[in-house]
Amino acid sequence: MIGLDTNILLRATLDDDAVQSAAAQRFLRSLDKRRSGFVNLLVMMEFFWVLRSRYKLPHERLAGIVRDLLEVEYLEFEALETVGKALVVYEGRSADFPDAVIAMHNRELGVDRTFTFDRDAASAIASMELLA
Numbered sequence: 515m516i517g518l519d520t521n522i523l524l525r526a527t528l529d530d531d532a533v534q535s536a537a538a539q540r541f542l543r544s545l546d547k548r549r550s551g552f553v554n555l556l557v558m559m560e561f562f563w564v565l566r567s568r569y570k571l572p573h574e575r576l577a578g579i580v581r582d583l584l585e586v587e588y589l590e591f592e593a594l595e596t597v598g599k600a601l602v603v604y605e606g607r608s609a610d611f612p613d614a615v616i617a618m619h620n621r622e623l624g625v626d627r628t629f630t631f632d633r634d635a636a637s638a639i640a641s642m643e644l645l646a
Contacts, residue, residue: 515552515590516545520560523553527579528569545588553583554592555619562611577605593619609638617642 525531526538545551553561558580565571565579580601584591591597600614608614613635617628621641629645630636636644 515550518551518553518557518589520557520564523557523561523583524564527565527583542586542589547588550588550590551586552590552592555597555615558591558597559612559615573604573607576611577601580604580611593622596622603639609635609642613642614639 521534522538522541525534526542529535529539542551561583562576562580565576571579580597583589584594584598584601596615596618599618600611603609603614604611610632613630613632617635617639618641620628626641627643628639628641629643631645632642633644636642
């Protein structure tokens, strides 16, 4: 298994650099059963953050890109179930994707409650609680 940095996923997804995008896309196509790629949670979070903050992609496009990434053959994801559940929450506009990932991953790790000052996250995600 080979770890992937955020910039590889960004270049492959955005196709915004003739040299690096082509190399990233070739690299992803080269993955197979014997040589799969691995995307950890930090990379997923940074990937989402860059697409939203730097590229200012709209909600629907962001959700679609994350969903498409999750379906790339021979890419494995840390906490795939968490990421998938967080994406469903985000697609439903109940909460922001990073907030959902944080809360759901904490639950997977045995955390009962995740405290936040984010009212929307606290009202949308059962395991998040508003710190007042």
